[in-house]
Amino acid sequence: MNLAKKHCVACKKGTKGLSSKEAAKLLEEVDGWKISKDKKWLQKSYTFKNFLSALHFTNKVGAVAEKENHHPDLKLGWGYVKIKLQTHAAGGLHTNDFILAAKIDAL
Secondary structure, three states: OHHHHHHOOOOOOOOOOOHHHHHHHHHHHOOEEEEOHHHOOOOEEEOOOOHHHHHHHHHHHHHHHHHHHHOOOOEEEEEEEEEEEHHHHHHOOHHHHHHHHHHOOOO
């Protein structure tokens, strides 16, 4: 399955989240992402040579997130960007999180 070619779907409150088994299977399809200990977040850190490079990447992530209407938590600093994804309507992980992770990696 090529997650980067898929699109996020709109979710409503109460949307069913992924089981641990489903999330683990999708995790195999994204490079370097990790599931948090509480199993509610998909997260990854990226490193850059300086702040400006990290900022440019953050802006690209923002554009993709806006297009997919699925918005990550971003932490930007000198030489790094940390990204956390969660589908709040599902109260945890959803296929959308893995789709956006794959699209971010494709940047």
